[in-house]
Amino acid sequence: MIWATILMAIREIRRNTMRSILTTLGIVIGVGSVIAMVTLGRGATAKITADIASMGTNLLIVMPGAERRGPTSGAASPLKLDDARAIEREVAAVSKVAPTSGRSALVVYGNKNYNTGVTGTTNEYFAVRGFTMALGQSFSDAQLQGGTPVCILGATVRKELFGPQDPIGATLRVGAVPCTVVGVLSSKGQSTFGSDQDDFIVMPLSAFHRRIAGNTDVNTIFVSAVSDKATTKAKEQISLLMRERRHLAAAQQDDFMVQDMKEISKTLGNVTGALTALLGAIAGVSLLVGGIGIMNIMLVSVTERTREIGLRLAIGARGSEVLLQFLIEAITLSTLGGAIGVLFGLGISLAATRALKLPFTVVPDIILIAFAFSATVGVAFGFLPARKASRLNPIAALRHE
Amino acid sequence: MSGPPLVELRDVTKVYGQGESEVRALAGANLRIDDGEFVAVMGASGSGKSTCLNVVGCLDQPTSGAYLFRGVDVGALDLDQLALLRKHYLGFVFQSYNLLARTTAVENVELPLIYRGVSASERRARAMQALSDVGLESRAKHTPAELSGGQQQRVAIARAIVTAPQMLLADEPTGNLDSARKVDIMNLLVDLNRTRKITIVMVTHEPDMAEYTTRTVLFKDGVVESDSKPGAEDRTVVRSGSDQSKGLP
Known part of the structure; x- marks a missing residue:
């Protein structure tokens, strides 16, 4: 039954190829940009870490002069x-x-x-x-x-x-x-x-x-x-x-500094990490917008197919079966978009990391999260139209013009 | 067949809306239909004949009174149980066919079987059989847009009988067809009624179509005004052309 419903959903999606492609595009762009942003960000972080490591292993640098700028008493010796x-x-x-x-x-x-x-x-x-x-x-x-x-x-x-x-x-x-x-x-x-x-x-x-x-x-x-x-x-x-x-009294500030390259690398890593999260979140918003696109199309589809829904109810489909059908259509659209988006995002990030000379690393967790999120978007935004379809009165639906 | 009758309406009323906009579509209708009958339900617009068909077809439930389907009180069932009744015992044919667009004839006929959990290969075999029963096996791969009105209605009938229902409910099945096609469809229905013993309840406003049936029930103002039964064997048909035109503007 579930399998037959999935096949039915796929057939329905193929019946409206152009519309399905456009609907899916929102999710493709959403998932793609999340993956591209995060992959690029991780690449930049990896490069910074590698660069700092290339300055020397376990490196500390001792220099004269106070770390904090401000009114200091003359130049440090x-x-x-x-x-x-x-x-x-x-x-x-x-x-x-x-x-x-x-x-x-x-x-x-x-x-x-x-x-x-x-x-x-x-x-x-x-x-x-x-x-x-x-x-x-x-x-x-x-x-x-x-x-x-x-x-x-x-x-x-x-x-x-x-x-x-x-x-x-x-x-x-x-x-x-x-x-x-x-x-x-x-x-x-x-x-x-x-x-x-x-x-x-x-x-x-x-x-x-x-x-x-x-x-x-x-x-x-x-x-x-x-x-x-x-x-x-x-x-x-x-x-x-x-x-x-250097004979410093207890109250005096250091007039020299000791820099730990690992600390600097960690700080820089935190900055790029925060930037990556921010960019990822902004890209995530487009996923949400893609979800609204799916909801819109599903609502249109329910209105357009009111008679079909009435017929299905008349020949013995239960409300829950109609709900499932529309939900699966929405989920199929969104996961299809998610899958294409993953490939799209990986392609974009491969090209971008090449152009920016950053290391390209596939980030499996973010791919999983983005894909799972796209499926969730399908459920969340497909549910309302699907419930609307399942609650139609068969008589009124059959008479719908 | 002994036991409870297939359909029994007892003082059924159906009220739509509330207060001033209240409409009494059925106002205490009594009707009993036995296995094997071919009943034409006639009446003017607003006489309650369509509401009666909806109630008998388990698409709607009475406001008061009782509808017993094979002795089961339909009024006490919930929506899923109604769906179950429709799925296992009933078939529907509509005036406007209601075939799925851009879907082949055989896939349309398969549709009710999907909800019965029939395997894909058996679905295809049974759908092809039903299509050949209505003489359309050669058009199995055609979509509704590629079929004439009469052919579309025959596909719809194939869809209704593919589940081997006990009762077929037809709402103006010939309403959109020219007279030659009307005859085709009526002959098909009569054949199904005779050879398969499928009980058919058909709403129509055309007396010519009612002539093909074994019994005619005339509705007026939400009640059964006349019924050609008892005496169904002699195929007495109540002519009601004058009543019919009264209700129309």
Whole structure:
């Protein structure tokens, strides 16, 4: 009986092909846009998380200066190399520490010159930031301690100055300092914040201090925590240590900051998550509108088919059977729309993620929810017309013009 | 057949509306129909003949009085039980055929069987049989729009008899047809009545059509004014042309 009713509903839908397609379109667009929005949002979240992870694993960044802007008493004093050593020595939750100092400089090779950032640091930097050597080698101990003017190029600088040539052993000038290339870093691409992570060159910190900066300040200390879970603990311990080293009284605010990249990633993830939910909800409204479209058409259909309903009642259909028939018609329309909408939404999100260079991940839960919601829309908005049909008086319905 | 008669109306009244707009469609009608009869129900417009057919067809229930169908008091049944009665014992034929548009003849005939839960293959077989009984097996795949009025009415009759009902209720079945088709349909009904012993109750305003029946009941002002029974065997037909025209404007 149910099966025969479903077949009857499908036949009825096919009898009015154009109308059925237009009715279904509302649901198709509703389900499709919900899925597209959510898939895009999840893709963006995934990309941000991946980008931040690409900055380094379990990364903490220590910088001078207060986190909150406002009336502060003068500029914060810079960090020192000893700070980095102290962190490495005294903080248990820390595995690697890379003190860095940097500034921008004009780099010249042959007849080409290129303006880029110069970072003085140690070999730990590569591990903390997740760089590997594409060509050549990292610094030797002698180079690190002796302040030898050698450098390792970021992928962008290598491309700008050398193109396809092998840069190892070449001498370039960093500002006024001649410098021998000993290695090239693998490419990491753009960061979340849009900057090119490969646009810099690296020198040993001692060489940078002596030949370029002329002081022994450290701008930033990159720290790698021992594990994914240890970052929060490491951050606390580093803060305590730094307060002590910088002789801050209990009432004074930090004049340095320790950034936990995982926290930043979480915050950004929350923002994009909220945006995704908002967009999904807006798209959900169109599902509701689609449902109203179905109700409208079903009401028209009931009026138009009053005589048919009268006949069905006369030949022995019970009210509940007529109700079921119209309800199934509405549900068939809406689930059909839901199914097409799922494909449509996946297609749209595939195209959009390609265009925006976001990762495309199928989100099965949202597909299920959107599809189930479309079926629910069919029941909710099909019920009123169906009940109207089932309550018709057969005599009046048969005489209906 | 012994036992309760097929149809028994006892002092049946049917009142529509309330207060000033109250209409007494039936005002104490008494009627008894036995198995195998072919009854023409006649009367002027507003005489109560259609209401009588609705009550007998279990589409409507009396306001007062009793309608006993095979001894069962129809007035005491709820809507689902009425539907059950119609489904199992009754068949309907209407003046305007009421076939489903854009649906083939055989699918139209199958419709009542769907509500009886008959399997698809058996439905098709029985519907084809019913269509061949009315001489339309060659038109099984045609939609109503592709059939003439007489053919549409024959499809409707096939639909009514496909469930092998005990009683066929026909509301002006020849009303929309030309005279040659009227004869076809009436011969078909007479044949069904004789060979299948289906009791037929037919509302008509055409005395010519009433001539095909075994009994004529004339309604006036909501009561049975005249009845050709007893003496149904001699096919006495009450001529009532003058009464009929009175009711019309």
